[in-house]
Amino acid sequence: MTGTALWAAVLAGGVGCYLLKLAGLSVPAAWVEQPWVARVVDFVPAALLAALVAVQAATSGNHLVLDGRLVGLAVAAVALALRAPFVVVLVLAGAAGALAHVLGG
Amino acid sequence: MPSAARSATLRDGIGLGVAVGLYGAAFGAAAVAAGLNIWQTSALSLLMFTGASQFALVGVLGAGGSALAAVGSALLLGTRNTVYGVRLVPLLRPRGVRRVAAAHWVIDETTAMSLAAPDRELGRLAFLATGATIYLGWNAMTVVGALGAAALGGTARAALDAVVPAAFLALLWPRLRRTFPEAAVQRRVALGGAVVALALTPFVPAGVQVIAAVVAVALAGRPRAGERPTAQEEMP
Numbered sequence: 001m002t003g004t005a006l007w008a009a010v011l012a013g014g015v016g017c018y019l020l021k022l023a024g025l026s027v028p029a030a031w032v033e034q035p036w037v038a039r040v041v042d043f044v045p046a047a048l049l050a051a052l053v054a055v056q057a058a059t060s061g062n063h064l065v066l067d068g069r070l071v072g073l074a075v076a077a078v079a080l081a082l083r084a085p086f087v088v089v090l091v092l093a094g095a096a097g098a099l100a101h102v103l104g105g
Numbered sequence: 106m107p108s109a110a111r112s113a114t115l116r117d118g119i120g121l122g123v124a125v126g127l128y129g130a131a132f133g134a135a136a137v138a139a140g141l142n143i144w145q146t147s148a149l150s151l152l153m154f155t156g157a158s159q160f161a162l163v164g165v166l167g168a169g170g171s172a173l174a175a176v177g178s179a180l181l182l183g184t185r186n187t188v189y190g191v192r193l194v195p196l197l198r199p200r201g202v203r204r205v206a207a208a209h210w211v212i213d214e215t216t217a218m219s220l221a222a223p224d225r226e227l228g229r230l231a232f233l234a235t236g237a238t239i240y241l242g243w244n245a246m247t248v249v250g251a252l253g254a255a256a257l258g259g260t261a262r263a264a265l266d267a268v269v270p271a272a273f274l275a276l277l278w279p280r281l282r283r284t285f286p287e288a289a290v291q292r293r294v295a296l297g298g299a300v301v302a303l304a305l306t307p308f309v310p311a312g313v314q315v316i317a318a319v320v321a322v323a324l325a326g327r328p329r330a331g332e333r334p335t336a337q338e339e340m341p
Binding site for chain 2: 001003005006007008009010011012013014015016017018020021022023024025026027029032033037038039040041042043044045046047048049050051052053054055056057058059061062063064068069071072073075076077080086087089090093094095096097098100101102
């Protein structure tokens with residue numbers, strides 16, 4: 001992607017997210033407290049974040065790929081289940097990914 | 106107001122801000138791994154300033170997605186902050202320039218800290234203390250993470266590739282815990298999102314599968330009776 005397109009995404013996303021925040025402080029509460037808004041806010045993050053986990057861990061372009069990233073993800077899941085702090089989770093995932101890269105190429 | 110209560114509010118707000126700053130380093134590294142330069146990475150933290158949306162934007166770009174798909178993902182996650190703003194209006198009662206300024210700091214952490222404060226004045230203090238600390242920490246650590254990632258080679262880059270999905274999983278994890286409202290539905294939605302995204306990967310342009318997964322899960326049906334979300338339930 002060109003630098004210009006990246007800048008367009010950065011600026012459009014930044015301004016858009018700011019306007020969503022400003023809208024909350026500006027519009028009547030009844031406009032926002034609709035069932036469909038509550039539904040989006042409740043459940044879209046889980047679907048979106050899980051989709052990103054899957055795509056970041058197991059795909060490359062249009063291909064499904066199994067590599068060290070999945071090893072790192074599995075280690076991260078175990079660390080999170082054991083309630084490890086955020087930094088520890090990331091360090092362990094990174095170490096596992098690097099180890100898999102060195103061992104498996 | 107008792108100064109002990111003020112000190113406790115400031116201490117909590119600043120403590121949370123420092124902890125959240127660490128996520129900033131992870132974001133900076135993820136953004137550079139996705140192909141953004143350090144200026145674009147910093148501009149995101151300065152202008153967008155809402156972590157999950159920032160991770161989503163660089164996540165979609167990193168997967169090879171279009172700018173439109175990336176911005177769409179960021180905006181979908183950004184709708185949370187609109188609802189937070191509505192909750193904060195009675196507390197902040199912002200007018201004019203102050204509303205324009207306060208809006209930028211309406212995020213998960215400032216909302217949680219403000220609404221947890223025992224009274225309105227402490228709530229406003231919590232908003233300002235948490236917002237200022239996180240804004241400074243998040244932006245400073247974004248630069249640290251971006252510079253660190255830019256200096257990496259070979260094996261370290263493989264480590265960073267494994268860190269990015271782990272960071273997304275860490276953002277998702279609290280929603281999957283039993284204590285989260287409607288955790289069972291959250292888990293089904295998360296599983297559905299992941300499965301649909303992987304299933305579509307070979308067939309659609311990169312990045313589009315993320316948006317498509319969200320739309321598919323949203324269309325998959327209303328929550329069952331008794332699981333229907335209400336506007337009052339979803340505070341973090």
